[in-house]
Amino acid sequence: MKQRSKPFAEKFMVRPGRRFRLVDCDPGGDGIFADKEEAKVLTAKDAEAIDGLQDRLYAEGKRALLVVLQGIDCSGKDGTVRAVFNTCGPIGVRITAFKAPSAEELAQDYLWRVHKACPPRGFIGIFNRSHYEDVLVVKVRGLASPEAVARRYDEINAFEKHLSGNGTRILKFMLNISKQEQAVRLRERIATPDKRWKFNPGDLEDRKLWNDYMKAYEIALTRCSTSHAPWHVIPADRNWVRNAVISRIVRETLEEMAPQYPQPKDWNPARIKVV
Amino acid sequence: MKQRSKPFAEKFMVRPGRRFRLVDCDPGGDGIFADKEEAKVLTAKDAEAIDGLQDRLYAEGKRALLVVLQGIDCSGKDGTVRAVFNTCGPIGVRITAFKAPSAEELAQDYLWRVHKACPPRGFIGIFNRSHYEDVLVVKVRGLASPEAVARRYDEINAFEKHLSGNGTRILKFMLNISKQEQAVRLRERIATPDKRWKFNPGDLEDRKLWNDYMKAYEIALTRCSTSHAPWHVIPADRNWVRNAVISRIVRETLEEMAPQYPQPKDWNPARIKVV
Numbered sequence: 266m267k268q269r270s271k272p273f274a275e276k277f278m279v280r281p282g283r284r285f286r287l288v289d290c291d292p293g294g295d296g297i298f299a300d301k302e303e304a305k306v307l308t309a310k311d312a313e314a315i316d317g318l319q320d321r322l323y324a325e326g327k328r329a330l331l332v333v334l335q336g337i338d339c340s341g342k343d344g345t346v347r348a349v350f351n352t353c354g355p356i357g358v359r360i361t362a363f364k365a366p367s368a369e370e371l372a373q374d375y376l377w378r379v380h381k382a383c384p385p386r387g388f389i390g391i392f393n394r395s396h397y398e399d400v401l402v403v404k405v406r407g408l409a410s411p412e413a414v415a416r417r418y419d420e421i422n423a424f425e426k427h428l429s430g431n432g433t434r435i436l437k438f439m440l441n442i443s444k445q446e447q448a449v450r451l452r453e454r455i456a457t458p459d460k461r462w463k464f465n466p467g468d469l470e471d472r473k474l475w476n477d478y479m480k481a482y483e484i485a486l487t488r489c490s491t492s493h494a495p496w497h498v499i500p501a502d503r504n505w506v507r508n509a510v511i512s513r514i515v516r517e518t519l520e521e522m523a524p525q526y527p528q529p530k531d532w533n534p535a536r537i538k539v540v
Numbered sequence: 541m542k543q544r545s546k547p548f549a550e551k552f553m554v555r556p557g558r559r560f561r562l563v564d565c566d567p568g569g570d571g572i573f574a575d576k577e578e579a580k581v582l583t584a585k586d587a588e589a590i591d592g593l594q595d596r597l598y599a600e601g602k603r604a605l606l607v608v609l610q611g612i613d614c615s616g617k618d619g620t621v622r623a624v625f626n627t628c629g630p631i632g633v634r635i636t637a638f639k640a641p642s643a644e645e646l647a648q649d650y651l652w653r654v655h656k657a658c659p660p661r662g663f664i665g666i667f668n669r670s671h672y673e674d675v676l677v678v679k680v681r682g683l684a685s686p687e688a689v690a691r692r693y694d695e696i697n698a699f700e701k702h703l704s705g706n707g708t709r710i711l712k713f714m715l716n717i718s719k720q721e722q723a724v725r726l727r728e729r730i731a732t733p734d735k736r737w738k739f740n741p742g743d744l745e746d747r748k749l750w751n752d753y754m755k756a757y758e759i760a761l762t763r764c765s766t767s768h769a770p771w772h773v774i775p776a777d778r779n780w781v782r783n784a785v786i787s788r789i790v791r792e793t794l795e796e797m798a799p800q801y802p803q804p805k806d807w808n809p810a811r812i813k814v815v
Contacts, residue, residue, distance in 0.1 A: 324737040343631055351629035354622055355666070358630040391630070451814045459801050462599040466807050469814065526734050532741050539726045539744065 272521075274514045277497040279490035287479050287498075292443040294500025297510065304509035311512035312352035315389075318519035319357040323387035325524040328432040331383060331390045332515065335397050336440030337478060338468050339450035340501050342393050345440065348508035349515060350391065359384050362393040375399045375417070376424050386432060396421060397437075400485045405477045418488040425494040435494035436518055438511055439482060440501040444475055547796075549789040552772040554765035562754050562773075567718040569775025572785065579784035586787035587627035590664075593794035594632040598662035600799040603707040606658060606665045607790065610672050611715030612753060613743050614725035615776050617668050620715065623783035624790060625666065634659050637668040650674045650692070651699050661707060671696060672712075675760045680752045693763035700769040710769035711793055713786055714757060715776040719750055 276297075279285045298304040322328060334342045350358050361382040370378045376396055384390025400421070404414045425435055442450075451468065454460045471478065490496035497514060501507040551572075554560045573579040597603060609617045625633050636657040645653045651671055659665025675696070679689045700710055717725075726743065729735045746753065765771035772789060776782040 324734075346631055347629055351626055353630075354626035355628075355630040355633040355635045356618055356621055356668075360630045393631075448814050455809050455812050455814070458803070459599075461804055461809060462802050464804075464812075466812065469812070472814070527737050528733070529736055529739075534730050534736060537730050537739075537741065537744070539723045539730070539747070 272517055273510075274495075274497060274517060277499060277510060277514070279486045279496040279498060281491050281495070283487075285483055285487045285490065285496075285498075287441070287483055290441055290498045290500070292441045292446065292500050292502040294503060294506035294510065297500070297506060301503075301505045304505040308348055308505070308508045308512045309352075311509075311516040312349055314516050315349065315512070315519060316353040316357070318516070318522075318524065319353050319389055321524035321526055322389070322519070322522070323357060324526045326387050326527075328434065328522060328524065329384040329386050329388050329390060330515075330519065330522070331392070331428065331433050331435045333392045333395045333397070333435065333437040334440065335395060335401070335438070335482075336501065337442065337447060337475075338471060339447050339454065340440035340442045341504055341507055342440060344504055345438075345508060345511055346391060346393070348504075349512045350389065353389065358389045358391060360391040360393060363395055363398060376420070380424070383428060383433060390433075396424070397485055397489075400489075401478065401481045402471075404481045405474050418485070421489055422491055422494075425489075425491065429493035434518060434522060436515065437490075437494060437496045438514075439486060439496060439498045440507060441498050442501045444472075446502045447472065547792055548785075549770075549772060549792060552774060552785060552789070554761045554771040554773060556766050556770070558762075560758055560762040560765065560771075560773075562716070562758055565716055565773045565775070567716045567721065567775050567777040569778065569781040569785065572775070572781060576778075576780045579780040583623055583780070583783045583787045584627075586784075586791040587624055589791050590624065590787065590794060591628040591632070593791070593797075593799065594628050594664055596799035596801055597664070597794070597797070598632060599801045601662050601802075603709065603797060603799065604659040604661050604663055604665060605790075605794065605797070606667070606703065606708050606710045608667045608670045608672070608710065608712040609715065610670060610676070610713070610757075611776065612717065612722060612750075613746060614722050614729070615715035615717045616779055616782055617715060619779055620713075620783060620786055621666060621668070623779075624787045625664065628664065633664045633666060635666040635668060638670055638673060651695070655699075658703060658708060665708075671699070672760055672764075676753065676756045677746075679756045680749050693760070696764055697766055697769075700764075700766065704768035709793060709797060711790065712765075712769060712771045713789075714761060714771060714773050715782060716773050717776045719747075721777045722747065 298307070322330065334345060336342055346360060363378070366375075366378065379392075379396040382390070382392070399409070400414055400417050403409050429435055451464070451472070454464045486496045486498070499507055499510050573582070597605070609620060611617055621635060638653070641653065654667075654671040657665070657667070674684070675689055675692050678684050704710055726739070726747070729739045761771045761773070774782055774785050
């Protein structure tokens with residue numbers, strides 16, 4: 266089972282150096298899994314495996330894993346975290362939801378708050394949105410000059426290379442939902458009293474800018490999918506496909522990292538007496 | 541079922557103003573639950589309920605819950621978090637494990653790092669160890685002057701009163717294991733290759749100081765169990781008793797807080813059209 270010719274991740278990876286187009290990616294994800302039940306069972310097994318691997322990662326204490334989740338409103342970022350990382354739990358996982366920057370954050374360069382939120386060695390860090398907002402919403406809404414945005418792709422690549430060179434493995438996931446599916450989810454959010462608080466009328470302004478956002482994603486994924494920090498485009502119209510694809514890629518990545526429990530160096534287990 | 545005459549928590553609560561003695565507390569916890577299976581089922585149900593209540597807490601955005609876990613090595617702090625809070629998951633739960641303070645932290649007063657780690661509104665914060673180490677290990681090992689330690693009980697009470705007055709509900713749990721049970725767990729840790737990394741020969745030095753630690757706990761719990769931040773002493777020799785007791789107290793506390801989903805103030809759900 267471990268003898269796979271190609272990692273599963275490759276099917277979803279944006280090839281470094283190649284121009285990426287969203288039209289080539291199906292948000293449905295038919296045929297990847299036999300059915301919903303199979304996908305859910307696989308996700309649960311992967312989540313268990315991720316939990317065990319994170320324990321080793323922590324015990325080893327040398328490396329970290331950073332998972333970047335990007336996607337338009339309702340693309341399922343929170344749902345992904347729950348399905349893939351709740352088994353691991355809050356002890357091993359540090360999540361940061363990046364919102365509009367505070368005054369303190371705006372007084373620094375845009376990567377300052379991001380660097381501060383990176384996972385310490387031994388942890389899985391999750392970014393719910395990320396520094397990519399600085400080339401997505403910032404570009405679409407014109408919150409920085411076009412020249413400043415243009416510089417950021419290379420800066421982000423340099424930053425991620427630095428992280429990667431210092432022990433942080435990076436996986437980036439774009440949750441790809443269709444415009445129709447977003448409409449379904451927004452309508453459900455508005456219709457359900459217990460979900461209404463998640464909705465903001467301003468979300469509809471972003472929806473009107475759908476094409477601009479998709480273009481910004483295409484540029485960002487084309488310019489910032491690198492061998493040390495690859496982007497993956499995940500079919501996200503069905504939650505169970507999305508969860509099963511991401512859990513398998515995370516699991517395979519951790520298996521490839523193969524963290525090991527350290528053995529005692531300065532004491533001999535056979536000689537310790539607990540009295 | 542909701543019509544309880546007395547909250548379950550009262551059985552385990554250290555009465556404010558009363559002298560507390562550990563000898564009155566049984567680490568076994570016989571008879572609280574019918575059996576292990578029942579306790580596990582109840583814990584899982586409580587964990588689900590806590591998840592739902594935290595969602596409301598976040599949506600409401602006005603208050604936080606801080607859970608302080610204290611206990612000697614092997615008392616089960618991590619196991620408690622997994623059993624009670626993994627269902628809620630890393631999105632809603634922020635955990636801080638307090639280790640020996642860093643140089644930066646030592647350059648500030650002892651509550652500085654603690655305040656910084658307090659949960660934002662909407663979150664459940666968990667302290668794995670806490671500011672109570674500043675009247676436990678610090679007292680037992682003489683890491684601060686007796687006069688400085690003596691001042692801290694009142695300072696801690698004032699700090700917790702401040703938090704409580706500003707929207708943070710506080711629950712403090714002392715995981716009470718017997719000295720015999722700690723020996724069993726330490727021996728298992730040493731004997732199991734995958735758990736050995738958790739053991740430090742220095743842990744045995746703390747074990748030799750068992751009585752000093754227990755005295756320090758008695759003073760801390762006597763002086764710092766208050767109506768706004770009560771201490772609970774949890775029978776912890778059996779994991780399933782410990783988990784079921786804590787999950788029920790956390791659930792009852794959140795139910796009493798009764799967070800509510802907010803309804804939209806400045807928009808009318810019936811008028812929103814998603815196109």
